[in-house]
Structure formats: structure tokens, C-alpha cells
Amino acid sequence: MRPLHDVACGDWLLRRAGAWARVGGVAGTGFEAYARILHPVAARRVDLSVQDRWGIHPERETASWPWAEVARRNDRVMHPLVQWQAITDQERSLEFADGWQAGQSEEGRLAPDLLAALTGHLAAATATPEDLVAAFWVGHGELNDSSNGYILLTSEEESGEGWEAPPRPPRQRPVSAAVRALVDRGPYFLWPGREMVLLETGATELSDPGWGETSGLGGWEGDPAPVTPQLLWPAGHEWVLASEIDWDSTIVAGSRALVDAVLADDRVEAFEVDADADLTWDGDTVNTARDR
Template sequence: MQLMTDVSCGDWLLERVGGWGRVGGVAGTGFEAYARILHPVPATRVDLSITDEWGGHPVLEESRWTWSQAAGRQGLTMHPLVQWNRLADLDYGVDFADGWQFGQTREGYFDLDLLAALTEHLAPATTTPEHLVAGIWNGWGELTGSGRALYAIEGSRLWAWLTRRRLQREAERQQRESLRPEIRLAAEHGPHLEWPGREMILFATSCDELSDPSWAEGAGLGLQPGFPPSISPQLLWPADRSWVVASEIDWDSTIVAGPRSLIDAVLADERLEAFEVDADADLSWEGDLVNPPRAGWSAGS
């Protein structure tokens, strides 16, 4: 992934920005068809028969659930504009009587293994699969060296504090080494693609590169070794402008915009939980008009 200093290559897409909170507002208008891919949810199964001194339970199993699994267990309805705030409590998730628990979706991050799967459909849908532009939001703390890992250490208070401090300093050193200086400067000073409300750093990449889920490890994005990747492109398009992939930082779904054949392939891929939408579809938190709001929740809370 190579840093780009000429951001004018994104001007064509800026001219097609749609309304706020709408599909076209994050992926651009005027494409033949659109698909919405839902970001999967981390889930754990705990042993409810054992409770520790803090009220927690030992974890027996970890998994990744689809939204359909979460909805089905609660008798809720899946549909193209479903919102996670109607399927789970945004603070506490949902706990089930058999010990399964799920928490929150990942906003602004499309799992890199799913992005790799998506490239299988993106590559044949463009004449320029080796010439892609990736836009990454400059607000991620990793890009400026301000991202931090948190450590939970058991033991005496002094020993735990000293251990956390040592681990934190080592993590910060590793992060500094993994962040390319030119990317840090670009994050802080530009040039940026001035997407509405989002400043983007642009990179040159390819379908081949993104087809390997480990690409981020050597991209110089300031990721902390030993921790799962936390950054994926917010915008992605090929030089021939045939499609766009968009992961808005405040959304827990990714939009694919492009030709009918591409969208049909995305919708048919069982690895991707996807629904067809249109450019005017409302994907704000209030966009789910099928499932009722959860008790005590409002968009302003």
C-alpha cells in the first residue's frame, strides 16, 4: 500500500456524494446497484454455573455471529435496513439463558478476511484490478501514534501498575516502529480527500494485495503487534471507476456500489451477510422501521 500525494483522483466521487445518512452519501450516487454487507458480531459462550469474585463467568467458546443469528434468537426481523440498535442493547449487548452473549458490532471496520472474500468479486468487475485507490480516515489514533492498548493485570496493586506501565511502554514503542513517518505526516497535515465530514488519506493498492487478509500487518499503519487489525479502508475504488466500496466510520455495515453483475455476486456469496439497498436508503440509527426500539433507547441517548 503506497501513500498517494495527489488526491484529485477522488474528485469524480466527490461530485456524486448523496444525502447525509443515505447509502449514496457514503458510496456515491449514480451506480446501477448497491449492496449492504453487515459486519459480523463477536459472540462468547460462558459457563453460567461458575461466577468469579467480580461477577463474571469463564469463557467456554468464542465465535462470530451474523445479525440473522442474533435476530432469530429474539424473534426479530431481518431486512435490508435493519439496525443493530434494534437487535441489541448498545451498552450491554444481549445475554442468553444458554450462556451465549454478544456485544457490539465494529463501526468503520470491515473484517479483512471478508474484504479478501469480496475482492474475488471486485477483481473481475473492473478492467483495472491492479490499480485501486483506498481512502482511510485520518482520525484513527493508530495513524498519529495516539492509539493505545489496555491491559488487565491481576496481582498486587503496585505490581499490576508496574506491569501495565511496562507493557504500555513496549506497546507504544512497537506502534511507533510500525507507523511509517510519511503516513503520520499525511494524517496530521494532508493532503486529504475532503469527503464530507471525513478527511481521507489516499493509498494505491490492488485486488491482489487486499486478497491477503494479512496485508495490514506490513502497511505501516501503526497497528500494534499482537493485537487484531483495527483499520480497513473507508473508501475503495478502481482506476476505471466501475465500483466503490465504502465503510463509513459510524456505520457497522459496508456498502458496495457498482454494476448489476457485481451486486448479484455479492448477494449470492454465503460468506457475506448482504442485502440489496438503493442510493436513497436511510441507514441512520432511525432507519429501521420494522423492528421496535429497545426499551429505554433513543437516538439522542
């Protein structure tokens, strides 16, 4: 990825910005069709028959779950405007009787493997697949070299016989000088309510889930892409991919053929929506609150 200083290249999309908190306010209005892709959740199964002296159960299995699995287990309904808080009854995560635990949905970040899967559809739907613009919100901690490091304190009991030290935390990858200068000084792409920087990229780069490791965008070793684009569009303006930082779903806006291809791809959990769709927490009027 290469810093892009010509923020005027996004003026065409700014002119199409729709209402706040609506699909068109995130991905732009006027496209033929829209698909909403739900960000999968991390799940783990623990062995409830075994626990250590602190009451912790050992982990036996991990998986990536679609929202439909959580909805099925929690007797909720899947539909185009479904919200995570609604299908989990306002819980951030859920635990089930068979030992499975579902974590929190990911906001503002489309998993790199799913972005790579979508890249094939996106590349086929533009005349300029190697001339893409990626917009990143400047508030990401990774872009500002902030860390989530910690100091581990142990008691004498914990460091005694039989105690095992936790694995060493991963090292932080630095933000490149070019990206740092762009984040610090701009120029900025001023999407409504979101200040972003622009970088040049292409379908070949994004089709590799590990592109983030050499992108200069910072993050942690072992995490292939700590931040993913809030907006992505081709020079031909045929489509937009949008991941609003406060939403746990990504929008693909484009032609009827592109959206149909995304909806038919079993690697993603997707629904068709329209530009006026409300994807705030209150937008799910099907899974209403129930008594605990």
C-alpha cells in the first residue's frame, strides 16, 4: 500500500453520502444493489468436566461462527437487519451448556480472509482492479502506535511449583514513516463524521490475507491485518466496500451482478439491504427484548 495525497479522488463518493446511520450513509447512495456481510464471531469449546484450582476449564476446540449459529442456539431469528445485541439478548458473549462459548462480534474490521474472498468478486466487477483506493480511519490505535501492552504481576503462590508463565506477548509492528506522516498531517478524506487517510492498493495485494504484515499499518506480529479499510473503491467507481467503525457488518454496494455474486458466496454470511436500511442497534425490530 502507498500513501495517496490526492483526496479529491473521493469527491465522487462524498457527493453520494446518504443519511447518517443508514447504509447509504456508510457506502454511498445510488448503487444498483447492496449486500450486508456479517462479521463472524470467534467461538471456543471448553471441557466443563475439568477445571484447574482457579476454576478455569481447559480449551478443547476453536471455531469461527456465523451469526446464524448463535441465533439458532439462542432461539432468535436471522433477517437482513439483524443485530448482534438482539440475538444475544444484550450480552457481549454467550456460554452454552455443551461448553461452547461465543465471543463478541468484530466492529469496524472485516477479517482479512473474508476480504480476500470478496476481492475476486470485486476485481471482476471493475475495469481497474489494480487501481483501488483504501480509506482508513485515523483514530485506529494501531495507526498511532498505541499499544495494549501490560505488566504481569504474580503472587508467590502463582509463581510456585507447577506454575507456568504465560506466553510472551507478541511484538508490535511499527507504522511506516510514510503512513505516520499521513496520519499525523494529512491530507484527510473527510467522510461525514469520519476523518480518514487514503492509500493506493490493488486486488492482487488484497487477495493475500497476509497483506497487513508488510503494509506499514502497524499492529501486532501474528495478526495479518490489524486494521482493514473503512472504504474501498476502484478508479472506475463501479462499487464501494464499506466497514463503518461502529458496525459489525460490511457493506458491498455495486451492480446487481456483483451483489448477487456476494450473496451466493457461501464463504460469507450476507443479506441484501437497501440504501435506506437502518443498521443501528434499534434497527432490529424482529428480535425484540424478552424477559430474562
